[in-house]
Each structure stands twice: as C-alpha cells, then as structure tokens.
Amino acid sequence: MSDVESRIDELRVLVGFHFDRYHDEDDPQIPDADYDALVVELRTLEAEYPNLATEDSPALLVGSAGRSMFDEVIHRVPLRSLDNAFDVDELRAWSERVHRRLGDQLGVDEVLDWVCELKFDGLAVSLRYEDGHLVQAATRGDGRVGEDVTANVRTIGDVPDRLSDNAPTVLEVRGEVYMGLSAFDALNAAQVAAGEKAYVNPRNTAAGSLRQKDPAVTATRDLSFWAYQLGEVVGGPKLGSHGDTLAWLATLGLPVSGLMERFGDFDDVVAHIDRVAASRHDLDYEIDGVVVKVDDLGLQDLLGFTARAPRWAVAFKFPPEERTTRLLGIEVSIGPGGQATPFARLEPVFVGGSTVAAATLHNADQVRGKDVRPGDVVVVRKAGDVIPEVVRPVLAERPRGLPAWTFPSSCPECGEPLSRAEGEAATFCTNHACPGQVRGRIEHFASRGAMDIEGFGEQRVDLFVGEGLLDDVAGVFTLDYDRIAAMDGFGEISVGNLRRAVEYSRARPLGRLLFGLRIPHVGTTVADLVASAFGDLDGLEAASLEDLEAVDGLGPIIATSVHGWLRQASNGDLLARLRTAGVNLVADVGPAGDADVPRVLVGMSVVITGTLEGFSRDEAKAAIVARGGRSPGSVSAKTTAVVAGDGGGSKAARAGDLGVPILDEAAFVGLLATGELPG
Ligand code: IVH
Numbered sequence: 001m002s003d004v005e006s007r008i009d010e011l012r013v014l015v016g017f018h019f020d021r022y023h024d025e026d027d028p029q030i031p032d033a034d035y036d037a038l039v040v041e042l043r044t045l046e047a048e049y050p051n052l053a054t055e056d057s058p059a060l061l062v063g064s065a066g067r068s069m070f071d072e073v074i075h076r077v078p079l080r081s082l083d084n085a086f087d088v089d090e091l092r093a094w095s096e097r098v099h100r101r102l103g104d105q106l107g108v109d110e111v112l113d114w115v116c117e118l119k120f121d122g123l124a125v126s127l128r129y130e131d132g133h134l135v136q137a138a139t140r141g142d143g144r145v146g147e148d149v150t151a152n153v154r155t156i157g158d159v160p161d162r163l164s165d166n167a168p169t170v171l172e173v174r175g176e177v178y179m180g181l182s183a184f185d186a187l188n189a190a191q192v193a194a195g196e197k198a199y200v201n202p203r204n205t206a207a208g209s210l211r212q213k214d215p216a217v218t219a220t221r222d223l224s225f226w227a228y229q230l231g232e233v234v235g236g237p238k239l240g241s242h243g244d245t246l247a248w249l250a251t252l253g254l255p256v257s258g259l260m261e262r263f264g265d266f267d268d269v270v271a272h273i274d275r276v277a278a279s280r281h282d283l284d285y286e287i288d289g290v291v292v293k294v295d296d297l298g299l300q301d302l303l304g305f306t307a308r309a310p311r312w313a314v315a316f317k318f319p320p321e322e323r324t325t326r327l328l329g330i331e332v333s334i335g336p337g338g339q340a341t342p343f344a345r346l347e348p349v350f351v352g353g354s355t356v357a358a359a360t361l362h363n364a365d366q367v368r369g370k371d372v373r374p375g376d377v378v379v380v381r382k383a384g385d386v387i388p389e390v391v392r393p394v395l396a397e398r399p400r401g402l403p404a405w406t407f408p409s410s411c412p413e414c415g416e417p418l419s420r421a422e423g424e425a426a427t428f429c430t431n432h433a434c435p436g437q438v439r440g441r442i443e444h445f446a447s448r449g450a451m452d453i454e455g456f457g458e459q460r461v462d463l464f465v466g467e468g469l470l471d472d473v474a475g476v477f478t479l480d481y482d483r484i485a486a487m488d489g490f491g492e493i494s495v496g497n498l499r500r501a502v503e504y505s506r507a508r509p510l511g512r513l514l515f516g517l518r519i520p521h522v523g524t525t526v527a528d529l530v531a532s533a534f535g536d537l538d539g540l541e542a543a544s545l546e547d548l549e550a551v552d553g554l555g556p557i558i559a560t561s562v563h564g565w566l567r568q569a570s571n572g573d574l575l576a577r578l579r580t581a582g583v584n585l586v587a588d589v590g591p592a593g594d595a596d597v598p599r600v601l602v603g604m605s606v607v608i609t610g611t612l613e614g615f616s617r618d619e620a621k622a623a624i625v626a627r628g629g630r631s632p633g634s635v636s637a638k639t640t641a642v643v644a645g646d647g648g649g650s651k652a653a654r655a656g657d658l659g660v661p662i663l664d665e666a667a668f669v670g671l672l673a674t675g676e677l678p679g
Contacts, residue, residue: 003491004045008052010497011042013455015058069213070147073138077231079124079174080143081308082291082315088270091292094314095266098294098303101311105302111264113296115242116272118259119289119315120226121353122178123207125153128231132167134159139210142650152210153177155219158226163252172231173254179206180284183222201353202286224285227254241295262295277318286353289317307657320381324394325349327378330361330405334413336440336518340427342367342407344378344390352382359388363425364407373402411436432570438472439465441518445473449524450516451508454501455494463487473516474574476502477581506581509588510537513578519565521558528587529553530562532625537575537585541566588622600675601629605638609652610645612665623672635660641677643668 018035039059046053085091099112106112126146128136137153138146153159156177163171179187184202191198199205209221227249239245243262250256259276263269273290280287294300294312303311326347332340342361349356359380361367372378376393410417411429413436420427429437439461446456453476464470467487469480479502485495511531515524522530533551534540540562548559565571579585606629608620615623620643621631635642635654642655643663655662663671667678 003493004049005052006489006491006494007497008042008045008049010455010494011038011045012058014038015042017454019058070139070149070211073126073136073141073146073148075126075138075141075144075146075231077172078143079126079140079146079231080305080310082313083306083309084289085314085316086319088273091270091273091314091316092266094292095269098312101303102299105299112294112299113241113243114263114266114269115246115293115295116261116263116269116276117228117291117293118226118257118276118283118287119291119317120176120178120228120257121203121286121288122176123203123210124174125149125177125210125225126231127153127159127173127175127227129163129167129171129173131169132163132165134161142653144653145649147211149210151215152212152218155215156223156225158224158255160253163254167252168233168236170232170234171236171252172233173227173249174229174231175225175227175254177206177210177223177225178202178285179209179222180224181286182284183224187221200355203353225255226257228256228291239297241297242293242300243295245297273316280318287318289315291315321352322379322381322391323349323351324377324379325356327372327374327376327390327393329374330367330372332408332412334411334429334434334436334440336437336444338428338430338432338434338437340407340411340418340429344372346378346380346390349380351380351388356380356382356388359390361390364420364427365425367405367407371404373398373404375399375402413437433471435465438470442470442473442476444518445476445516446505447516450512451476451505452512453505455498456501460498472574474577474581477506477578477583507584510540510585511587513583513585517565517571517574519562521561526554526558528625531587535587537579541575588618598673598675599628600673601627601671604629604640604675606631606668606671607633607635607639607642607651607655608645609642610647610649612643612645612668614665614669620668627672627675641671 015035015038018038042057042059046057046059083094085094095114099106102112124140126138126140127134128138134150134154136148137150137159138148140146154161179202181202184199184205187205188198199208205221206223209218209223212218228246230245230249237248239248243260246256246260261272263272269292276287276290292314294303300310300312305311328345328347330342330344332342334340342364344359344361346357346359361370361372370390370392372390372393375398377397378393379391380388381391382388407427408418411431411434414429414431414434416429416431416434418427418429431437439458442461442465443458445451446453446461456476461470464479464484467483469483470476479499481495481499484490484498485492509531511524511528514522514531515527519527529551530540530548534543534547543563545559545563548554548563549556551559554562566575601624604624606624608617608624608631612620624631629640632639635651635658637658637660639655639658639660641661641663642651643665644652644655645665652662654660661677663678670676670678
C-alpha cells in the first residue's frame, strides 16, 4: 500500500470515528476545527486520487458545518418513535391499557376500532408541502432536529413534487423511505459486476443512499416511499379517523399502502398479524412488524403521548427471522481472560437483514444440549435481530453416522491443555501467555473505553502479536516502529500516526488505565471511582483492603479483587513497566477528600452538553466528580440537571422532555460553589 493509500485509510477511520463521537454520542473528542481539517485533507486526497475514492467514504457522508453536510431542520411537531410489543401478550396488554385509559370516555356500546398497518423497514422522513408544493424533506434525526434532505428526496419517484389541487396550505406528512428488494438485488448485481463489494441490507443501503452528498447518486438508487402519518397541518378537511387520514393522503397523490386494515375486535387484529407474518416474504420490500393504531383521532388525542411514543399506537415486532444453512465446522476462540468459546462456521445465509457466516455456541453444554454437529443443516436466527444464533439441527436432514462434536482438550491457539472447573459452564485456557489471550488483553487495553488508541484495532493487534512485536499491554509503549515501518501495509505516514496515537494515550487518566488492565469486576465506573478515591497509583497500591472497602460504591467483592490483583507479582511487574514507559498514573480528579473542594454535589448527577466557555468538557466533568457528583453521558429521569453550552441540542431537548432543569454556564458555576440549583 502506498503512503497516500494508508493515509486515506487512516483518515477514513479518524473521520468516521469523530463523526460518530459527535453525531451519535454527542461527545466530541477533538475541536471542530481539527475535525474539519481531517475532512478537508481526506476530501483533497480523494479528489487528487480518484482511483482511491470509494462510495462508502465518510467524506461523502459528512461535511464540515455542524459535522453534517445537511442543514438542520427543527421538526415543528416532533417525530416520535413507537413502543414495541414482542409477543401477543404484550400486544393485548397494550390494548387493555388503551381501554383502561379511555375508561368512561368510551360509550357502553362504542367499539374501539384499530387500524393495522405494515411496519416498513426503512427510515422515517417528514415531507413538508406548502400550497401543494414540496418545500422540505427531513430525516427523523433525534426526533426534534433532523437533517434537510430535500434535494435527495426530490429524486424519489414515489414522492410527488406537487400534490393534487385540493392540497391544504401546509401539510407535513411522515412516512418511510425504503429500498425495495428487487431494487436492492439489481443494485448489488451491478456492484458485483463492477467488482465492488455488495451492500449488506436494504435498510442501511436506503439510509446511505438518502444521505448522499450528491443527489444525482441518490437518483440512481431506486428508493421508494410510503406515507403513514400526519405532522403539522394547516387547512384541509376535518378528519375523524386515521383510516380517513390515509385515504385523504392518497387523494392528494401521496403513496399510501393498500395493505392496511381496520378491525373492531382485537382478536381479529391478532389473527391479521399472524397472516401478515406468514406472508411477509411475498412482499417486494422488508417489513419488521405490524403497527396497530387507535383509529379515532379524538381518542388518539385523549390518549396522548409518553416522553417517547404515542399511547395510541404500538409496533408489534415479528419474532427473529429463522433460516436454515449448513454448519461447516465448530471452532473455539480464546477470549482475553482465557475463556474458550465454541462458535459455528456457517455456509453464509441471509437472515434478519444481513449475511451471517458465524454464530456463537456459548459453551460446551450448549453444543451438547443442542446436539449440533459439523455437517448438520441448522436453523439460524438473529437474537434481538443483532447477534446470530444457532437454534437447532434439522435432524431429518442429518447425514447418517454424523459424529458428535467434542470440545478440544487443548487450546487451539497455544496447544496448552484446556480446563473446566467442576460445576462451571465455561472452559479456560490457563496459559497467561497464550497468543489468543494476549491479543484479547491488548485489544481491550487499546479500545475506546480504555486507553482509546486510534488505529490500534483487532487487525493490527493480531499482526503485531503474530510478528512477535508485542506480548503484553506495556509493550504498546515500547513498540519497535522501525520494524513496523518495514512491514507490508505501513508507510511513513501511517507509522507516524500510530506513534502519535500511542503517545497521546500515555496521558489518559488513571481510571482509563485501570479499566484497560481488565482487573476482575472493574468496569469503567468502578475504575473511575477507585482512581479518584486514591488520586494516583501510589495511593492505590498503598491502600489496604479496608481502605478499598471504604470507597463509596465498592463492595467487598470488588475491593478484594482489586486488592488481590495489585498484590500479584506479575501484575506488579506490569505496572512497574507501565511506570517506566512514562504512562500517566494519576487520576484526572484529585482524591475525594481534597480539602479545597466542597463536596456539595454528593448524590447528584449532572450532564454536560455543548461547549462551555470557561471549561473543557473534561474539566467540567472533573469539577463535578471532585465535588462528589456524577457526570454521565446521557440524560435520564434521574439526572439532577443538564448544563447546556453552545450547540448542546439533543441532550437539552431530552432534558426539556423529562422536566430536568437546564442550566447555563453561570448557573453551573453557582451549582459548583453551593450545590444549589437556581430557584
Ligand atoms: S407511525 C407517532 N407507522 O417505525 C407515530 N411508523 O419503530 C409515528 N414505521 O419511527 C410512527 N412503518 O420510522 C408508523 N406504518 C407505520 C410505520 C412506522 C414503519 C417506523 C417509523 C418509526 C419506527 C418506530
């Protein structure tokens, strides 16, 4: 790989990473200007070397302003989500709640009508028509603020640019943009013919297609649209029911699915859902359930909304899809703690929206209990639609004499014997130096929540461990960069970046380091608690078991684990090497008992969002923690207050929804001083 190629690769990772931090997590790690510089560099290189440009480059998805190349759209009527029902009991419980809430509002003989619609598996958009003309199309975003994708939506054939003559003054209509299965297959056939990678599933491809920088690209993607709900409406007829609304939308020229039905009896709703589930694969688009809505709009108003979703609608989600495929083999992977986990290698099969070629089998008992054997045809599904799982063998198709699988007695990575304790489900490789374990430990150490070393992912760890460059986490700081530079796939720039990322991580606070060391029972929260309680590693090493137990939030099990871990000779050596390597061993917050800092925020949870003038994000969090409070990344009903600086949109909005007080910077300074919220 040339230097340019590796720099482009590097930039794609960096831009993608910082984009997610900013966009999805509302937690930017670098200043906007630095981020913009990365995007500009990537765009410039891609323009200079068009043969290296790819369609999935993050440079296409993001722009500099606000980190999205699309303008913000504030939804005048928020786009809510739906609550889910995963089985018939939950569905009936929902209908009973609706009945209870409506109570005497419903006349004795009055029947409650339900409308069942398909739950289209695409992405929600809101279209705004003024005097019958499409003036704006926006993605859902966080429900309050979406992205302006008007130019791209105009390329969708199903979406009329003009409504029929009887259009109201303002009409906001919500619906789903999706890619039909034949459109998806045709797109993939063209990709493969051009020697490109096939897209994974129609939903993500529709989303990616809609968020293209260039509407001409969206226009080639054959997207479709179904309308299903109103937003803001000014003018138009008085509508009494949801069914009438859909019929009206259709008269205006909007695409409304004909596969919608109205029922007066809830048993018919349940029977209808069964029918839809059985025939879902006859459709030319993917659906993932049925949405049931109360038909009467007056009753919908009475029922209203929770913070998240309407009370008058529910999404019945289909159970995970099951498919059969061939079990090619069972292999065992070794985790960072030495745990030996069997997993199935499968003939690739499309299930639950993506292609699956491997699935965990958890442990020896599960393999035996399910009696799956290499060579079997097996049923595969996606649990929670995410993690693929082998459900059972299809015994009718089992070849004669197929032998059962036996758990290996030695580790596939290092050849040492595997052991399983009496009464335990898990099997372990106890060789601390096993390459499988070493790789897992280093991957965890370099990962986001721990030392967060950019560009130090699975592949590089595998490579460095495999080449003998690295055999424990301290080795990360003494890498031989000359040897790396001589390796295939590395150039001066990529080695320089790796080196910088490692250097940068050296300064991470003690809490991150402790989490990165995989001390049993020590997650991120406990690691931060321990770090701030003792201030630095010296303080922690000197702590007695009683000192540890006295830390708020630490029980005897965790205290014993930390105390014992620190006293193991090999761990002592490791810490000594980290110390020699110049790794920061100090917490970012002083010891809890710091006399200068009043502990006025004990028991409080204060979320920081946006940019403050007088504090960096870390400083603001540190100031809260130093006063005994907590500063989690997200807002919940338990949040005491949200401090909103510039640009803190979505969390402040969430706080508003939950009735959590929102403070400006001056009020935050007051809170730090007194622990009191402004009256
Ligand atoms: S109604 C206020 N109807 O499902 C209620 N949503 O899981 C607004 N969806 O965000 C939603 N098909 O993107 C509604 N027939 C349908 C739908 C539908 C798909 C999506 C929509 C929503 C998500 C919630």
